[in-house]
Amino acid sequence: MDELLQARLQNVSDLDLAILVSLTSDQHCIFYSVSDAAKDLRDELHLSCTETFGLQTAVIDCSRTTVDEFSEAILVANDDSFKDAPEHRGSTHNLRLPTNPYPSRGHSPARSGSANITLDDRRIADVIIATNLDLAGPNVQVQALELLRTKRIFTRTAMHTASKDFLFVVVASKPDARLTHHLNDMFGISHFHEAEDGFPHVEGTMDKYATPAFSRDEIKSLHSQADEARLTAEVDAYLHNIVVFMRQSRYVKGGITATATRHLRAVAKALAPLHGLDYVPPSLVTLAVKKVYPHRVILTTAETERTLLWGSDPAAVKEMLRGVTVEDVIEEVIGSVDTPL
CATH class of the missing domain: 3.40.50.300 (P-loop containing nucleotide triphosphate hydrolases)
Known part of the structure; x- marks a missing residue:
């Protein structure tokens, strides 16, 4: 740039x-x-x-x-x-x-002649x-x-x-x-x-x-330049792991779609030329995650939290979910994934 x-x-x-x-x-x-x-x-x-x-x-x-x-x-x-x-x-x-915006039926162009x-x-x-x-x-x-x-x-x-x-x-x-x-x-x-x-x-x-x-x-x-930005195998795996961890998070009910993954890759590559780079480092992947997922993530509720199927205490689950936001979940997922060196 x-x-x-x-x-x-x-x-x-x-x-x-x-x-x-x-x-x-x-x-x-x-x-x-x-x-x-x-x-x-x-x-x-x-x-x-x-x-x-x-x-x-x-x-x-x-x-x-x-x-x-x-x-x-x-x-x-x-x-x-x-x-x-x-x-x-x-x-x-x-x-x-x-x-x-539309002419009345009595004055439609088709009825008034081709002129x-x-x-x-x-x-x-x-x-x-x-x-x-x-x-x-x-x-x-x-x-x-x-x-x-x-x-x-x-x-x-x-x-x-x-x-x-x-x-x-x-x-x-x-x-x-x-x-x-x-x-x-x-x-x-x-x-x-x-x-x-x-x-x-x-x-x-x-x-x-x-x-x-x-x-x-x-x-x-x-x-x-964004289309040509390089995504190494390690960074690509890092991106993929974030998506997997997001889907498996006990706080997430849905919203982590295949379309979202494509958008994540596109946004991460678009950020590269804006930072004067021709490659995508892990930091730009995490920045892209914070832009792609906030409007998508659907948080689980005390009634739909998956560990209830294995006998978790509903009261304890409700207390665990109290005050959890989408931003908290995204930060927790990013912190859980190992960043490539």
């Missing part, structure tokens, strides 16, 4: 860095904060994507949206010149939903920031799942596609919010933002009209 890029990495906020890791690893991300800071977190991420990375962004509140409204809100004009036009780098999709038919060539925004997706109905979450799986979406008039580096960001409604199981498993990274860490874009401590700190070419270069 060149020294200039390394210097810029030292000056970005934690949210900018989380977005950069997501883009480099090609993984979608969930952001958490205290409930009172959710709006500022959404606005900060919005400004980060547009001002720091120059990406066209759509923002949608999913708490009361329908499938049709969701599909319409994530679309932007198919402006081919956006990527190469600096004056458009701050452009964002209008956050307000149209009051009547009024226009091609709907809109595309999915580079970045979608979905707030309160955990509060959305199951149909909306299924639509989001299909979008992440296929990178395309169908409206009533056309099929719309996303770019190869498409990023889906969720701002959860509260720190312990959960998406549906399969949708949650599509997100490779999670990040908790402390309100006291501030929101530099929202608070105006960053130059609003500055050139984006990271160009698309730089992000592509980081992505290529």
Whole structure:
């Protein structure tokens, strides 16, 4: 990595860095904060994507949206010149939903004649920031799942596609919010933002009209370097052992999926070029574990703890589990696995 890029990495906020890791690893991300800071977190991420990375962004509140409204809100004009036009780098999709996005049956283009038919060539925004997706109905979450799986979406008039580096960001409604199981498993990274860490874009401590700190070419270069980062047999075994220990932990009921293991490997390799390395040391594996698993791990309860099957005292099990958090479990697992020299 060149020294200039390394210097810029030292000056970005934690949210900018989380977005950069997501883009480099090609993984979608969930952001958490205290409930009172959710709006500022959404606005900060919005400004980060547009001002720091120059990406066209759509923002949608999913708490009361329908499938049709969701599909319409994530679309932007198919402006081919956006990527190469600096004056458009701050452009964002209008956050307000149209009051009547679909024409009435009496005035549909098909009934008005071919002269009024226009091609709907809109595309999915580079970045979608979905707030309160955990509060959305199951149909909306299924639509989001299909979008992440296929990178395309169908409206009533056309099929719309996303770019190869498409990023889906969720701002959860509260720190312990959960998406549906399969949708949650599509997100490779999670990040908790402390309100006291501030929101530099929202608070105006960053130059609003500055050139984006990271160009698309730089992000592509980081992505290529991440793909080429070396993972030795010893470090690969270390990564595998952490996954095994996580699955076997008596505190864990579930969430340690095969998809999570793939995400762990991708994030660990993505962290290498961001630290100026062309290989993955054990320390980056442990850092990746702390980003990949917090939103996935499902803690066991006093009723489902596995040693009850062999006669453990329920009262003792309940006392053992009291106060145990996901972060505690992750730290306990990392400490249990021998680190390669």
